[in-house]
Amino acid sequence: MSKRPVIAVAGLACETSTFSPAVTLAPAFHPKRGDEIVERYEFLHANQPLGQEVEWKGALIGHALPGGIVTREAFETLSQEIVDRLQDIVAKDAVDGLWFDIHGAMCVQELDDVEAELLRRVRAVIGPDVIVSASMDLHGNVSRELAHQCDLITCYRMAPHEDAMDTKERACRNLVNILKGREPGKRPLKAWIPVPILLPGEQTSTRIEPAKHIYAAVPEVEAEEGVLDAAIWVGYAWADEPRNRAAVVVTGWDEKAVSQGAEKLARLFWDARADFRFVAPTGSFAECLDAAVKSSPAERPYFISDSGDNPTAGGAGDVTWGLTRLLERPEFKAPDSGFTVIYASVPGPRAIDTAVAAGVGATVTVTAGADVDDIHAPPLTMTGRVHSIKHGDRDAVTEVVLQVGSVYAILTKLRKPYHKEKDFTDLNLAPRAVDIVIVKIGYLEPELYDMAKGWMLGLTPGGVDQNLKRLGHHRIRRPMWPFDEDFEKMPELKTVWINKSTEPLTGPDI
Structure with a gap:
């Protein structure tokens, strides 16, 4: 043999x-x-x-x-x-x-x-x-x-x-x-x-x-x-x-x-x-939120991709820009506002420590995000009720859900992508039953894609900004589409x- x-x-x-x-x-x-x-x-x-x-x-x-x-x-x-x-x-x-x-x-x-x-x-x-x-x-x-x-x-x-x-x-x-x-x-x-x-x-x-x-x-x-x-x-x-x-x-x-x-x-x-x-309708983050608020029940859960800080494309994951804009919206200020929103996610190791020490049900004030990428927004301070805590995740290590008004914000010790329904249900969240789900992602992964009834791709800032021309490439070979649209000589x-x-x-x- x-x-x-x-x-x-x-x-x-x-x-x-x-x-x-x-x-x-x-x-x-x-x-x-x-x-x-x-x-x-x-x-x-x-x-x-x-x-x-x-x-x-x-x-x-x-x-x-x-x-x-x-x-x-x-x-x-x-x-x-x-x-x-x-x-x-x-x-x-x-x-x-x-x-x-x-x-x-x-x-x-x-x-x-x-x-x-x-x-x-x-x-x-x-x-x-x-x-x-x-x-x-x-x-x-x-x-x-x-x-x-x-x-x-x-x-x-x-x-x-x-x-x-x-x-x-x-x-x-x-x-x-x-x-x-x-x-x-x-x-x-x-x-x-x-x-x-x-x-x-x-x-x-x-x-x-x-x-x-x-x-x-x-x-x-x-x-x-x-x-x-x-x-x-x-x-x-x-x-x-x-x-x-x-x-x-x-x-x-x-x-x-x-x-x-x-x-x-x-x-x-x-x-x-x-x-x-683009694989989905696009807009500014404000335009995406406007569309989600105006959506019909048949279009919910309405998903929004906070794409500029997508950790599965190379984003730092701790840009606070999207969550900050979300919490500023008057529609989501009160727990009984008529909307339920999930936001995934922002790392905040110190916020995690505070929430874990306080325990589920406690009201805490914590600061999260921008430890790595503070270019686009500063750290975010928020006060909310600790909805759930989970230990032992391979990527996040520890996860905490903080309810701020009608927004359920997922905070993590280390950054984590949220691609599967289990990522949410393990945190005592029901993504199919809420009105809006905002995820740091580009195109939706299969489970999220099947779950979404409505969807927009938010053109948000971050290390993986979808607007390539504003990032500042200077070492790529030129001409290069779409950085250059008029080629003097077509490629052979x-x-x-x-x-x-x-x-x-x-x-x-x-």
């Missing part, structure tokens, strides 16, 4: 806004090591096909909640541990492949294109001949160097990312198939096409056109004879690096099919550039063949 291939697993993932004053430290990555990695992914378990065909060796993976730039110290600490653990694996086994488990929009102090830098360090350990397959978020960035260091590279095909696990499994399946079936020394062809478009995810959701039909074409290209995988990256709009832009990569064995598929997808994206719209959108991973990268970085 032939020996099963050995595949190592490593990677760091954090979507980071360079426009947020927050920083991300090493503990935020919640690193998993060794067998913990295999345990994390069910499709790698011993009772699954991939688990039976391959011996999986976990090095280290870390997935941080999106946030501010990663400190150099954090990156160096975690990347060195990845290198050390891979050295231990290589010393015991001949490694055939590597699954590079990343997001693709991580920014590190004093470094650019950090996923490519991490993979360079990994390659120095595993060697140039090991086949590397990367899985990414479609909001990641694919530089020419990252494509060069990989043999296979793929990303999500849905936004919201309901296919995240499917994508990771596909990356592993493609890798295993190559290890089992390729001719010795043969590596897939890689067609890479950068597309000079940089848009927020809220304008490129695959729920709506034009992203819907653009991404529908991806599996069609993948189905062509001689194509292994096809992928389109929207890119990450809230970081300011030269690599940040849309991109297409198609991999396979047939040069004509791979090239034609890549160019088809790139043209589809470019030709639709002026058609992208022709296949750029990426050298084999065993060869030095040559030619200009386009």
Whole structure:
């Protein structure tokens, strides 16, 4: 019986806004090591096909909640541990492949294109001949160097990312198939096409056109004879690096099919550039609140996205601007005002301590927010009744609901995204029964989307402001849509063949 291939697993993932004053430290990555990695992914378990065909060796993976730039110290600490653990694996086994488990929009102090830098360090350990397959978020960035260091590279095909696990499994399946079936020394062809478009995810959701039909074409290209995988990256709009832009990569064995598929997808994206719209009706925060107040019972719960401080896009999460504006509204001043409103959320460690000490039912005056991002609003002081307390959340650690007038404001020790109904019901809140739910989010995640009867996207300030032009990008490549709408020369959108991973990268970085 032939020996099963050995595949190592490593990677760091954090979507980071360079426009947020927050920083991300090493503990935020919640690193998993060794067998913990295999345990994390069910499709790698011993009772699954991939688990039976391959011996999986976990090095280290870390997935941080999106946030501010990663400190150099954090990156160096975690990347060195990845290198050390891979050295231990290589010393015991001949490694055939590597699954590079990343997001693709991580920014590190004093470094650019950090996923490519991490993979360079990994390659120095595993060697140039090991086949590397990367899985990414479609909001990641694919530089020419990252494509060069990989043999296979793929990303999500849905936004919201309901296919995240499917994508990771596909990356592993493609890798295993190559290890089992390729001719010795043969590596897939890689067609890479950068597309000079940089848009927020809220304008490129695959729920709506034009992203819907653009991404529908991806599996069609993948189905062509001689194509292994096809992928389109929207890119990450809230970081300011030269690599940040849309991109297409198609991999396979047939040069004509791979090239034609890549160019088809790139043209589809470019030709639709002026058609992208926000995924929901938009307005200022005041306009959103006005619409919610005027909504009919059939439109409730009415959801409002406080999008500028979305912690799952990289916002600091502690901007108080939205909650301050909400509590100023006369409609919500009294507990019996006729409206019930949930607001999620604002971190306030000291506020949490005060509320916990006082207990449920107590009336407290607390100050929360703006410990990290005080650019847009100062800390907020409010007086209210402690409605509920919950300990032990993975992200928030401790949560408190404070009733101020008819507003139920969720305060947290550390920032947390609120994406699921259980996030609310665990706090003795009933989001389906209230009038208005305001969440720091962009497009609504599936459970919230299904719950909402009405919805507006608030164009609010923060580190992930939807108005990209007022953020101040100065390092992205120009021209870039929509920063530039008049192109003197249209992009060619022709296949750029990426050298084999065993060869030095040559030619200009386009």
